[in-house]
Amino acid sequence: MPASTGLRTFDIAPDIAPSQAPGETRSGRTAQRRTLLQLTDPHLFADPEGQLLDVTTRRSFEAVLELALAHSPPADALVLTGDLVHDESREGYRTLRRLLDRTGLPYYCIPGNHDSRPLMDELLGPAALGPVAARELGGWNLVFLDSTEPGREGGRIGAARLAALRDAVAADPSPAVIFLHQHPIPVRSAWMDKLRVEDGDELLGICDRHPQVKALVCGHIHQEFEHRIQGCRILGTPSTCVQFAPRQADFAIDTHAPGYRELTLLADGALETRVVRLDGYPEHPSRTAGGY
Ligand SMILES: [Fe+2]
Numbered sequence: 611m612p613a614s615t616g617l618r619t620f621d622i623a624p625d626i627a628p629s630q631a632p633g634e635t636r637s638g639r640t641a642q643r644r645t646l647l648q649l650t651d652p653h654l655f656a657d658p659e660g661q662l663l664d665v666t667t668r669r670s671f672e673a674v675l676e677l678a679l680a681h682s683p684p685a686d687a688l689v690l691t692g693d694l695v696h697d698e699s700r701e702g703y704r705t706l707r708r709l710l711d712r713t714g715l716p717y718y719c720i721p722g723n724h725d726s727r728p729l730m731d732e733l734l735g736p737a738a739l740g741p742v743a744a745r746e747l748g749g750w751n752l753v754f755l756d757s758t759e760p761g762r763e764g765g766r767i768g769a770a771r772l773a774a775l776r777d778a779v780a781a782d783p784s785p786a787v788i789f790l791h792q793h794p795i796p797v798r799s800a801w802m803d804k805l806r807v808e809d810g811d812e813l814l815g816i817c818d819r820h821p822q823v824k825a826l827v828c829g830h831i832h833q834e835f836e837h838r839i840q841g842c843r844i845l846g847t848p849s850t851c852v853q854f855a856p857r858q859a860d861f862a863i864d865t866h867a868p869g870y871r872e873l874t875l876l877a878d879g880a881l882e883t884r885v886v887r888l889d890g891y892p893e894h895p896s897r898t899a900g901g902y
Contacts, residue, residue, distance in 0.1 A: 644748035647678045648789075648871040650691040650829030651722065651849035654706055656699035663863065663895040663902055667696065667851040668705065670868045673888055674850040679713060681886055682872045686747060688715050689873075691829035691847070692722025692758070692791030694730070703733035710737070718745065720754050722791040722829060723763045723805075727756075742774040744782070750875045751786040751822075753778050757807050758791055765792030765807035765830075772812050779820045785879035786823045788813075792830045795837060795844055800859045802831055817842040824881045827873070833864065834885045847871040848885060852895045852902065861901050867891045 652671040653662045660667060679685070688710065695702030710717045719737050721727050730738040739745075740756030755775055757765035767775070779786060794810035796803040807813060817823040818840065825843040832854040835846030848871075853864035869887030876882065 642748055642877055644686045644750065644875045645683045646687055646689055646747075646752075646787075646873040646875065647682055647685045648689045648691060648827060648829075648847050648873060649674060649678065649850050650847050650870075651693040651832055651851065652690070652706070653693050653696040653724065653849070653851050654702040655695070655697050656701035656705075658705070660697070662696060663852050663899045665851045665868075665893045665895050670888075670891060670893065671850045672709065673891065674868050674870050675709060675713070677886065677888055678870045678872075683874070685715055688713065688717040689752075689789055689827075690717065690719045691789055691827065692720055693724045693829060693849075694719060694722065695726070696724050698724070698726040698729065700729060700733060703729050707734055707737075718752070718754055718789075720756055720789060720791060721758050723758050723765075725758070727758075727760070741771050742778055744778045746784070748875055749784055749877060751779070751782045751784045753786055753788045755788055755790040764805040765790070765794075765810075767807060767809050767813060772809070772816070775813070776816055779816060779823060783822055785875070785881075786820070787825045787827060787873070787875070787881070788817075788823060789827050791828060793828045793835070793844070793846055794826055795839075797831050797833070797835050797846065798857045799831075799854070801861050802854065802858075805830070814839060814842075822879070824879065825873075825883075827871070833866075834869075843881070843883075845871065845883060848887060861899070863895045863897045863899060865894065865897075 739754040743754045745752045794807045831846045832849040837844045848869040855862040855864040867888040874882040
């Protein structure tokens with residue numbers, strides 16, 4: 611099922627938000643607790659047995675998806691924050707769509723540096739969001755930002771997307787979460803920090819000027835991460851396949867199991883979140899790998 615909540619949406623040019631009663635969304639629905647499940651960096655292949663550093667990525671993605679659906683409150687939507695397919699194959703995206711459709715939930719996808727934007731648009735349809743898109747859920751403004759540029763591993767948002775993001779956030783006073791692939795601040799791993807969002811300070815400036823932005827949620831770093839800058843949390847999430855060790859000068863694998871992030875959006879604008887991992891996973895990435 612392509613991502614759709616049936617509620618207000620926009621891409622790039624936001625609507626002007628009309629006034630609304632407290633506790634009521636613009637669509638008239640009573641605001642309530644909503645749950646999003648973030649799955650990131652599945653790195654799927656056309657070959658269902660395809661491996662990244664000795665981990666069969668389709669198998670680990672299916673295991674994490676099954677865990678997420680079983681061990682979190684009923685989800686309102688799934689969010690996939692990039693590196694969806696590792697080999698830029700049509701079959702990889704078809705597989706992803708098939709697996710996500712099977713959940714019966716709306717889902718939203720943004721690209722990572724390993725993705726093909728044209729193939730995402732072709733094969734994921736309206737679930738492929740960006741360059742800047744917003745979706746309303748339970749009185750929250752969910753903003754999806756494509757932080758990638760073709761041919762670059764690191765992120766860069768650029769003036770046009772920053773302007774659209776500014777509009778998307780400024781147009782809506784509702785509590786907001788911004789999803790993107792690359793991390794906007796250093797995570798204290800020198801090799802990885804070279805690949806962060808180059809103009810992350812501009813992004814942080816938007817959050818600073820709009821305190822309704824409660825969190826920036828990214829993928830890319832293949833590890834759990836949390837930092838707070840004033841009222842805005844910067845959250846990183848384990849990959850559904852291979853994990854990277856935190857605070858390393860050079861590329862290094864971690865032994866933690868794959869996992870996902872649960873995000874609970876409360877009607878009063880509070881955000882609760884936790885990372886949930888598989889209870890062990892039989893495949894272990896090659897620790898001698900020098901990169902991927
Ligand atoms: Fe990745």
